Amino acid sequence: xxxxxxxxxSREEYFYGHKACAGCGGSLAVRAALKVLGKNAVxxxxxxxxxxxxxxxxxxxxxxNSIISTFAGTASMLTGIEAGLRAKGYKDFxxxxxxxxxGTADIGIQALxxxxxxxxxxxxxxYDNEAYMNTGIQKSGLxxxxxxxxxxxxxxxxxxxxxxKKNMFEIVAAHGIPYAATASVGYIGDFIAKVQKASQxxxxxxxxxxxxxxxxxxxxxxxxxxxxxxVVDSGLWYLAEYENGEYRLTHxxxxxxxxxxxxKRQGRFRHLTEDDIKVITDSRDEKWKFxxxxxxV
Amino acid sequence: xxxxxSGNEAFAEGIRLARPEVISAYPITPQTIxxxxxxxxxxxxxxxxxxxxxxxxxxxxxxxMGASAAGARAxxxxxxxxxxxxxxxxxxxxxxxxxxxxxxxxxxxxxxxxIYGDQRDSLSQLDxxxxxxxxxxxxxxxxxxxxxxxxxxDKRVSTPYMANLDGFVLTHTYEKVDIPTEEQADRFLPAYxxxxxxxFDSPKNMAFSAGPETNYIFKYRAHEGMLAASxxxxxxxDEFEKIFGRRYTGLTENYLTDDADYIIVTLGSIAGLCRxxxxxxxxxxxxxxxxRIRYMRPFxxxxxxxxxxxxxxxxxxxxxxxxxNEGTVFTNVNSAVKKENGKAEGYNFIGGLGGRxxxxxxxxxxFKSIIKGTDRxxxxxxxxxxxx
Numbered sequence: 001x002x003x004x005x006x007x008x009x010s011r012e013e014y015f016y017g018h019k020a021c022a023g024c025g026g027s028l029a030v031r032a033a034l035k036v037l038g039k040n041a042v043x044x045x046x047x048x049x050x051x052x053x054x055x056x057x058x059x060x061x062x063x064x065n066s067i068i069s070t071f072a073g074t075a076s077m078l079t080g081i082e083a084g085l086r087a088k089g090y091k092d093f094x095x096x097x098x099x100x101x102x103g104t105a106d107i108g109i110q111a112l113x114x115x116x117x118x119x120x121x122x123x124x125x126x127y128d129n130e131a132y133m134n135t136g137i138q139k140s141g142l143x144x145x146x147x148x149x150x151x152x153x154x155x156x157x158x159x160x161x162x163x164x165k166k167n168m169f170e171i172v173a174a175h176g177i178p179y180a181a182t183a184s185v186g187y188i189g190d191f192i193a194k195v196q197k198a199s200q201x202x203x204x205x206x207x208x209x210x211x212x213x214x215x216x217x218x219x220x221x222x223x224x225x226x227x228x229x230x231v232v233d234s235g236l237w238y239l240a241e242y243e244n245g246e247y248r249l250t251h252x253x254x255x256x257x258x259x260x261x262x263x264k265r266q267g268r269f270r271h272l273t274e275d276d277i278k279v280i281t282d283s284r285d286e287k288w289k290f291x292x293x294x295x296x297v
Numbered sequence: 298x299x300x301x302x303s304g305n306e307a308f309a310e311g312i313r314l315a316r317p318e319v320i321s322a323y324p325i326t327p328q329t330i331x332x333x334x335x336x337x338x339x340x341x342x343x344x345x346x347x348x349x350x351x352x353x354x355x356x357x358x359x360x361x362m363g364a365s366a367a368g369a370r371a372x373x374x375x376x377x378x379x380x381x382x383x384x385x386x387x388x389x390x391x392x393x394x395x396x397x398x399x400x401x402x403x404x405x406x407x408x409x410x411x412i413y414g415d416q417r418d419s420l421s422q423l424d425x426x427x428x429x430x431x432x433x434x435x436x437x438x439x440x441x442x443x444x445x446x447x448x449x450x451d452k453r454v455s456t457p458y459m460a461n462l463d464g465f466v467l468t469h470t471y472e473k474v475d476i477p478t479e480e481q482a483d484r485f486l487p488a489y490x491x492x493x494x495x496x497f498d499s500p501k502n503m504a505f506s507a508g509p510e511t512n513y514i515f516k517y518r519a520h521e522g523m524l525a526a527s528x529x530x531x532x533x534x535d536e537f538e539k540i541f542g543r544r545y546t547g548l549t550e551n552y553l554t555d556d557a558d559y560i561i562v563t564l565g566s567i568a569g570l571c572r573x574x575x576x577x578x579x580x581x582x583x584x585x586x587x588x589r590i591r592y593m594r595p596f597x598x599x600x601x602x603x604x605x606x607x608x609x610x611x612x613x614x615x616x617x618x619x620x621x622n623e624g625t626v627f628t629n630v631n632s633a634v635k636k637e638n639g640k641a642e643g644y645n646f647i648g649g650l651g652g653r654x655x656x657x658x659x660x661x662x663x664f665k666s667i668i669k670g671t672d673r674x675x676x677x678x679x680x681x682x683x684x685x
Contacts, residue, residue, distance in 0.1 A: 044363070051506070056506050058511075076351060077360065084371070111359070
């Protein structure tokens with residue numbers, strides 16, 4: 001059966017034989033993106049799940065040129081690789097980073113901001129599983145409100161993480177970046193299309209893809225794609241682009257599915273009270289008011 | 298061509314001649330003039346290089362590693378807090394065998410906050426796997442900038458190189474410097490060739506993880522690369538002399554050591570004053586000598602042990618302190634002496650912290666106090682009634 005998305009990407013495997021957990025959303029994002037970018041992609045991965053599972057000498061899993069950067073150094077190493085390859089006369093290559101949520105929104109944000117400021121010709125992909133998963137589920141700046149992690153325990157006094165998710169997409173866009181996008185592995189065709197688009201644009205490109213982690217989220221290993229779809233369908237995440245100074249929604253749910261149902265099927269949210277869920281639902285509605293007002297919808 | 302240049306400017310001229318393909322630049326006192334001059338050279342076309350305005354020292358070295366992984370010759374420069382801020386990347390660069398060259402302007406480390414010169418910054422990073430040279434003057438700074446790439450990039454070595462210049466005393470002092478021609482420099486320094494790079498015909502996974510079974514083999518190889526640098530430094534200096542006519546003496550430089558009873562071992566820009574003082578003591582009939590350490594890594598164990606094998610006592614004068622123990626150079630020197638069963642008494646003199654001046658009379662006092670014997674570790678000026 002013909003599949004438009006599958007037919008638009010390479011059948012080669014560039015990230016294969018790694019040790020990621022069953023149902024890993026991050027590895028799905030990396031695998032799909034490299035199928036778009038092909039053998040001349042040079043990938044940079046900081047400390048985090050993907051480097052931990054892909055680079056265990058002598059079991060090295062990337063069939064394109066790949067390198068681990070320091071935790072904070074994804075963007076700065078991309079900068080150096082791009083400058084170095086250009087200095088050596090190479091033209092046909094893509095420098096692409098795959099950093100997790102902590103590597104992007106926390107420890108790596110300074111270097112990312114610097115690279116965008118210089119408008120370095122790189123693609124930066126944040127695979128967001130909403131906590132430090134490689135170290136065993138600790139809160140990051142992208143952990144959503146209410147989530148239970150090992151450093152935001154849920155008890156009688158505090159119900160998990162008390163802070164909302166850092167808004168990386170708009171933080172990045174505020175730099176006036178040539179291209180930024182949000183995505184989810186639940187809408188893999190949309191993600192692939194955005195990686196394809198990014199690869200055609202000169203300057204810095206940023207894609208923020210939601211990539212569930214069954215281990216950290218408390219879901220079954222076969223629910224990854226389903227839940228990554230549901231987070232969009234329930235309006236708790238949105239698919240959008242920023243380009244030429246404008247925000248644009250790329251997918252509009254007709255009506256939201258239940259946010260409560262999305263939350264309740266995950267172990268990390270199972271403790272939430274009705275009040276907590278109302279906080280989450282209200283903030284979703286506020287966000288969508290903002291989107292209606294400021295995005296091209 | 299002869300010019301009147303500061304140490305920073307001389308070093309920048311050396312880097313221009315070395316033709317780095319990528320420069321990652323971040324300002325910090327007293328290094329900043331290096332990246333300023335390099336930006337002017339790129340602007341006026343006398344240097345063709347990708348000049349990257351990074352947003353931190355961590356990124357400066359991370360960017361240089363990326364460039365080196367692409368097979369490009371990379372340069373960056375830093376000092377003090379900047380060196381400490383990029384410390385993580387120091388270990389990464391040496392482990393990755395990336396022959397990056399970095400200039401470090403030796404400067405005190407906070408707290409208390411201080412911009413002046415001591416050597417606590419670079420000496421704190423002796424174990425990071427970088428070759429470490431210490432220049433005495435602006436001419437040597439320029440020459441080391443040129444030699445550094447040839448040494449670091451040698452396939453037997455493949456180790457990053459930190460060229461240290463004493464902050465202000467050397468970085469900001471103007472001297473007459475001989476600048477070689479580009480044609481001479483190109484004859485001396487070939488283009489960077491390496492297999493340790495991104496390759497589109499045969500892709501690589503670089504900077505990987507290695508578990509307990511293999512990890513130490515990589516570390517051992519890095520150690521071997523550093524040891525190999527000893528010979529490569531000497532070979533490089535021989536080639537350098539053929540083309541430029543200036544002679545350097547390997548890991549150390551000895552002054553009046555053959556018949557000396559008393560020797561000061563030191564490093565960097567203070568060595569000249571030590572030699573002048575030795576001359577004056579010789580006039581008084583005291584057989585004084587000086588060993589200047591030019592490279593702290595690889596460490597000149599044999600050279601130091603040999604130079605100190607005939608003395609009655611030696612002093613190690615250094616601008617750092619490993620709190621709770623002694624000066625780091627002293628520890629290293631004593632180890633070298635011990636390896637050869639040396640019998641001389643060694644004394645440590647800590648001075649110049651936070652840029653405090655070390656005078657000729659201080660050095661004379663050092664010589665005289667080791668003749669009669671003194672405390673094992675001494676802080677110059679502490680307890681002399683002025684302070685402390």
